[in-house]
Amino acid sequence: MLPVVVPLAAVVFLALLWHLRRRDRLTAPRAAVALVLCVYAAGVLANTVFPIFLNMPGGEPQWKVYFGLVDGYDVLDAVQNMVVFVPVGMILPLLLAKASWWRVVAVAAAFSLAIEVTQFFTGNLLGGGHLSDVNDLFFNVAGAALGMGVFSVLSRVPVAAALINRFRWS
Numbered sequence: 001m002l003p004v005v006v007p008l009a010a011v012v013f014l015a016l017l018w019h020l021r022r023r024d025r026l027t028a029p030r031a032a033v034a035l036v037l038c039v040y041a042a043g044v045l046a047n048t049v050f051p052i053f054l055n056m057p058g059g060e061p062q063w064k065v066y067f068g069l070v071d072g073y074d075v076l077d078a079v080q081n082m083v084v085f086v087p088v089g090m091i092l093p094l095l096l097a098k099a100s101w102w103r104v105v106a107v108a109a110a111f112s113l114a115i116e117v118t119q120f121f122t123g124n125l126l127g128g129g130h131l132s133d134v135n136d137l138f139f140n141v142a143g144a145a146l147g148m149g150v151f152s153v154l155s156r157v158p159v160a161a162a163l164i165n166r167f168r169w170s
Contacts, residue, residue, distance in 0.1 A: 002046075009042035020169070029167045033094050040087050048115045048130060049122060073135045081136050082143030085112065089147020093155075097170035101148060108144030112137045 016034035020026040088108045093099035120132035154160040 005042045005046045005050075008045075009038040012041070013038040025169060027166075030169055033091070033167050033169065036087075037091055037095070040091065044084065044115070049118055073133070078135070078139045081139035082146060085140040085143030086147035086150070088140075089144040089149070090151045092144075093148065093151050094164070094167050095169050099148075101145070104148045105141055105145055108141045109137070112140035115140075 013034055016037070017026060017031060020030055020034065085108060088111065089104055092104045092107055096103060116132045116134070116137050119130040123130060123132065151164075155164055
């Protein structure tokens with residue numbers, strides 16, 4: 001996974017820096033946001049899409065992947081999915097000029113749906129090691145909303161708001 005994820009994150013990081021520089025918005029705090037975004041996205045990619053087993057055993061039912069509601073969804077899974085997506089709700093307001101609740105929720109839902117669909121296809125076509133589950137989608141979006149809530153509260157504290165504004169891209 002590292003030979004794929006690390007170079008991809010590096011290319012995206014350089015593209016983000018180029019984007020900021022081209023718009024004359026490149027500063028150390030904004031570069032730090034780009035770095036955090038790339039490391040976060042690489043970590044999510046590495047932990048949700050990989051491993052892919054190229055030698056998937058044939059005919060064993062445990063390798064069948066479904067996209068649907070999994071019975072007996074564990075509370076720990078729900079909490080983990082929320083915690084993993086809290087950064088989405090905190091990073092997006094730094095990147096977007098108008099980061100409304102609806103926009104953050106929509107982006108988080110699209111990101112989570114992309115992960116679940118990728119897990120479904122890699123699981124069925126490439127021997128991926130993860131299951132797609134609509135519960136994950138729901139709790140990922142809830143985590144992003146929680147992150148946006150934390151960000152909103154912090155943005156109302158004058159000292160924190162001044163610091164946050166140094167990291168905003170717009």
